[in-house]
Amino acid sequence: MAHSAQLQPLSMGALTLPNRIVMAPLTRQRSQPGNVPYALNAEYYAQRASAGLIISEATQICPEGQGYAWTPGIHSPEQLAGWRLVTDAVHNAGGRMFAQLWHVGRISHTALQPKQQAPVAPSAIQANAQCYVQYADGSHGMAATSLPRALKLDELPSLVASYAQAASNALDAGFDGVEIHAANGYLLDQFLASGSNQRTDAYGGSVENRARLILEVLDAVIARVGDSRKVGIRLSPYGTFNDMHDDNPEQTHRYLVEQLNSRQLGYLHINRPDWTGAGSEQAAALLKELRGLYQGVLIVAGGFDAITAEQFIAEGTADLIAYGRAYIANPDLVERISQGAAWNEPDANTFYGGDALGYTDYPTLAAS
Numbered sequence: 001m002a003h004s005a006q007l008q009p010l011s012m013g014a015l016t017l018p019n020r021i022v023m024a025p026l027t028r029q030r031s032q033p034g035n036v037p038y039a040l041n042a043e044y045y046a047q048r049a050s051a052g053l054i055i056s057e058a059t060q061i062c063p064e065g066q067g068y069a070w071t072p073g074i075h076s077p078e079q080l081a082g083w084r085l086v087t088d089a090v091h092n093a094g095g096r097m098f099a100q101l102w103h104v105g106r107i108s109h110t111a112l113q114p115k116q117q118a119p120v121a122p123s124a125i126q127a128n129a130q131c132y133v134q135y136a137d138g139s140h141g142m143a144a145t146s147l148p149r150a151l152k153l154d155e156l157p158s159l160v161a162s163y164a165q166a167a168s169n170a171l172d173a174g175f176d177g178v179e180i181h182a183a184n185g186y187l188l189d190q191f192l193a194s195g196s197n198q199r200t201d202a203y204g205g206s207v208e209n210r211a212r213l214i215l216e217v218l219d220a221v222i223a224r225v226g227d228s229r230k231v232g233i234r235l236s237p238y239g240t241f242n243d244m245h246d247d248n249p250e251q252t253h254r255y256l257v258e259q260l261n262s263r264q265l266g267y268l269h270i271n272r273p274d275w276t277g278a279g280s281e282q283a284a285a286l287l288k289e290l291r292g293l294y295q296g297v298l299i300v301a302g303g304f305d306a307i308t309a310e311q312f313i314a315e316g317t318a319d320l321i322a323y324g325r326a327y328i329a330n331p332d333l334v335e336r337i338s339q340g341a342a343w344n345e346p347d348a349n350t351f352y353g354g355d356a357l358g359y360t361d362y363p364t365l366a367a368s
Helices: 039-047 077-092 153-172 187-192 212-225 249-261 281-293 306-314 325-329 333-339
Strands: 010-012 015-017 021-023 053-060 097-102 130-134 140-144 177-181 231-235 267-271 298-301 320-323
Touching (some): 077 097, 153 212, 212 231, 212 249, 231 249, 267 281, 306 320
Parallel strands (some): 097 177, 177 231, 231 267, 298 320
Antiparallel strands (some): 010 015, 130 140
8 A cells, every 4th residue: 555654543532534645724715695505515525535534624602703705704693604515415425524713803894804804913014915805896806905904902802712612613504623724824823923023012022911811712722622632733834825924933833842741631622834835944953852842742734746756754754744736636536545546636726705616626646
């Protein structure tokens, strides 16, 4: 059997994953009005249910958490009903699925915000980045992010509570667990990084203060879910996407990972910095150091093929490998890896928005 390390089972809390191949969270912008998942989304995820674990596309925890048009939420009854269609389809196909809980923070636009208000962030620093906007007249397209306002200290408890409620909603919608999105320049990552966090209160300055909100969110979610093994977290050390910068990413992530150990999470998910490869030598060295520090299950994502993934698992740098673009084009990726078969190439023109084209119509080996 080819690529045997990736095809070995792994226990993760109450779940037994049949293989080490993870479907990474992939924003596809295909929800219905009201940011509601529907039958097409259920078909898409069920096609990929042979993955050891599916992590859903990033899913906003509240209306203020949205930064792109047509992305699903997990805060309204209609959204929960839509996600139930998805999780039922995945489970019926033999799969396992976590929901990725998302708040974009400053990576948003007033046109996407309730009452066209400014997006929120740790500090009032506009990101040199873009989001995808649908305007009131129906037109849509990329737009520069709006200037955010800094969250007030007394607003943070309700923000933490929104994450906990979203986690509870996810379980009610049939997910097997949740992943806290603290990567890629979105709200929790904005609090963590010194370049986007200029606060002078208990949530800014030192690494302990900048990591405080992430840890409060984790603790609230664990308390609500009732099982720390049903909770994962995604980080992106050295990431620059969405105009991110940290003065000392090694110190920042060492501290945070040490704090994660005591919480006995289901997993830590690290996204390599350039999304299509290993990134810098410093990032690769930090990843190996964090692997040594972290005592739980480690997922690594970012530009893998079957050979490099096999090496990472065999040498112990990762326990699981998350594939992103490969899963867009190969619903049967596990079978292709198992058989050493060729992979379909993804069509970047159909990554975002649209219908079944480039979404549920990629051929499987069986169909070929």
